[in-house]
Every structure is written in C-alpha cells, then in structure tokens.
C-alpha cells in the first residue's frame with residue numbers, strides 16, 4: 001500500500017492486502033504458535049514462532065506504522081507492556097527521564113514503582129511549558145515523555161517545541177498519542193522519535209480488547225525495539241490483533257463523531273451553573289488552544305470538568321448518569337464517566353501528579369448527542 005494514500009484509505013487497506021492463500025479480504029486470525037520449516041531454517045513465509053512474529057500481528061503492525069507515518073509499528077499485549085518494552089530498550093541504570101505533571105496514572109506508576117527500582121531517575125515537569133522541560137533536563141536525560149492531550153486534565157504540549165528541547169539535549173522525545181489517535185495528530189511528523197498508544201482506547205475503539213503499540217521512523221531504533229519485543233515477549237496475540245485492526249477501519253469516522261459530540265458537551269458544561277471549570281482543548285479559553293489547533297486536526301472526545309461541592313458532589317454526578325456508564329478506560333463508542341481521583345488516577349495521590357478531588361472525566365461516545373446532553377443535565381441537577 002502506497003504511503004501516498006490518505007488516512008481513511010490507509011486505515012482500511014494498509015497491511016491488509018487480500019490473503020495470498022484464499023483471497024480473504026481481511027487478514028485471517030493466524031491462531032498458531034509455530035510454523036513448519038522446509039529443512040532446518042527453511043522458513044516459508046519468514047515466520048518461525050509467534051512471539052517473534054505472527055501474520056495477523058504483522059498486518060496490524062504495518063497498519064499502525066502507516067497511520068502514524070512511521071517506518072515500523074510494534075503491537076503489544078497492553079499499552080503498559082509497550083511502554084515497559086520501550087523504556088527498557090532506551091534506558092540503563094543512572095539514566096534520567098523527564099515525565100509530565102499530568103499523565104495516565106499507570107504510566108506514572110510504571111516510572112515511580114517499577115522502572116525506578118532498576119536505577120532509572122525521573123523528574124516531573126510541566127511539559128506544556130517548553131522552558132520548564134529544558135530546565136528539568138540533566139546530563140543523563142535520555143527520554144522526555146509527553147502525553148498530549150493529557151489524562152485527565154487535557155493539557156496540551158507543543159510537540160515540535162519540546163522535540164527541539166529533547167534533541168538539543170541528546171534525548172529522545174516519546175509522545176503518548178492515545179487521547180488524540182493518529183487520525184487527529186501525528187507526532188512523528190512534528191519531531192517525536194517514538195509514538196506510544198494504548199490501542200485499548202480509540203484505536204481499538206469498542207471496549208473489547210486491551211492492547212498497546214509503538215511506532216517509530218528511526219530504522220536503528222526500530223531494530224532495537226523489535227529485538228526487545230521478542231526478548232521480553234509482551235506481544236499482542238492474533239485475536240487481539242485482529243480485533244484491533246477491525247476497530248481501526250472506522251477510526252476516522254469515529255473520531256469525527258467523538259470530536260463533534262465532545263465539543264457540544266463542553267459547550268453545555270461551560271454554561272452550567274454547577275460546573276466550575278471545563279477542560280477541553282477545543283475551547284478558545286483553553287490556555288493552549290492555539291497549539292492544539294495547530295497540531296491536531298480536531299480536539300477529540302475527552303472532556304473533564306470540576307463541580308461545585310467538592311469530591312462528594314463529583315462522585316454524586318458519576319453515580320447519577322444513566323447513559324454515560326460509570327467505568328474506567330475511554331475511547332470506545334459508548335460514553336463513559338469516572339472520578340479520576342478515586343479510580344484511574346488513585347496511584348498519583350500525594351505526588352506531583354495528584355488530580356483535583358472535584359474532577360469528573362468523560363469519554364464522550366458516538367451516541368446521539370441530544371441524549372448525551374440530556375443525561376448530563378439530569379445528572380448535574382439544578
């Protein structure tokens with residue numbers, strides 16, 4: 001598949017040429033661990049063992065590389081498995097990482113509770129401010145980690161500006177692109193070295209599979225990642241790869257609807273008397289709205305807000321919605337609501353990444369927006 005095609009076309013076709021054996025128009029689920037060799041070392045299709053490579057996973061990996069404009073995509077069992085593989089590929093004891101002051105709680109936990117035990121140092125910076133990132137750099141900084149939009153406060157980082165800071169310091173810029181999806185934002189084209197995804201979210205899009213991905217345009221790094229993916233073994237299975245590919249086919253149309261619905265939800269919340277603050281990069285009053293508009297095609301489906309009455313009131317709103325399902329995760333076709341302080345971000349309590357107690361996070365789905373607005377209105381009360 002030529003890289004010249006537009007995103008919507010690549011989503012449906014990249015890595016998914018009809019199966020050479022049967023002509024099947026979607027990649028079959030190669031539910032197999034090993035492959036017959038024609039004489040020792042005589043591999044028929046290049047496959048020898050499904051940890052190293054599997055045809056269904058290859059289809060997904062080629063597709064992901066095309067969608068992010070990268071050279072190589074790698075699919076993992078979860079977003080955190082992808083992150084762990086990346087960090088252990090790039091870092092050695094004594095190295096230093098700059099992490100954002102607003103990030104997925106599990107990413108923070110991986111740095112603070114796991115990677116740190118292997119002698120890697122980290123410090124927190126407000127990545128929305130490139131000068132703050134520069135100030136956090138140390139002689140052994142190897143990685144600058146960015147999440148934009150961030151989870152759960154929808155902070156925006158100027159990817160091109162922070163890429164300059166990273167490269168001037170001899171570090172690599174990693175961008176967690178989970179909230180935007182490759183349809184709305186392509187970090188490699190803005191100077192990032194590696195893109196991370198929890199494909200569990202928008203890429204898969206249907207709340208039916210957990211997965212992760214890495215994409216890079218750097219051939220040498222790609223080889224190192226492939227080596228570590230096999231050496232560490234946290235790979236995506238064939239069925240999970242197939243489900244993720246199935247989700248990707250509709251990524252563009254889903255993201256358009258997620259973004260349109262979320263914009264309406266943000267508008268409703270801004271004018272609601274019980275809401276004290278709304279976090280959505282599409283709002284002109286968002287402090288980095290201009291940067292978001294420059295580097296994103298649209299503003300995505302995630303909206304967070306704070307309510308009058310503190311933690312109890314926020315928890316009440318979460319308990320009262322009927323259409324918005326109370327649950328962790330995000331990015332599926334169905335709308336979700338959660339309380340980050342007690343749920344997804346409980347692991348950040350007491351740290352620089354702690355989230356406000358009166359915060360509610362929405363993953364706005366693709367249902368009828370009128371039904372969603374009515375549900376929020378009744379849940380917020382008068």
Ligand SMILES: *Cc1c(COP(=O)(O)O)cnc(C)c1O
Pocket residue numbers: 078079080081104106107147151176178179197198199200201210211212
């Ligand atoms: C969910 C999530 C992750 C972790 O991915 P898993 O698939 O749950 O392991 C990483 N980053 C972001 C922004 C996420 O939302």
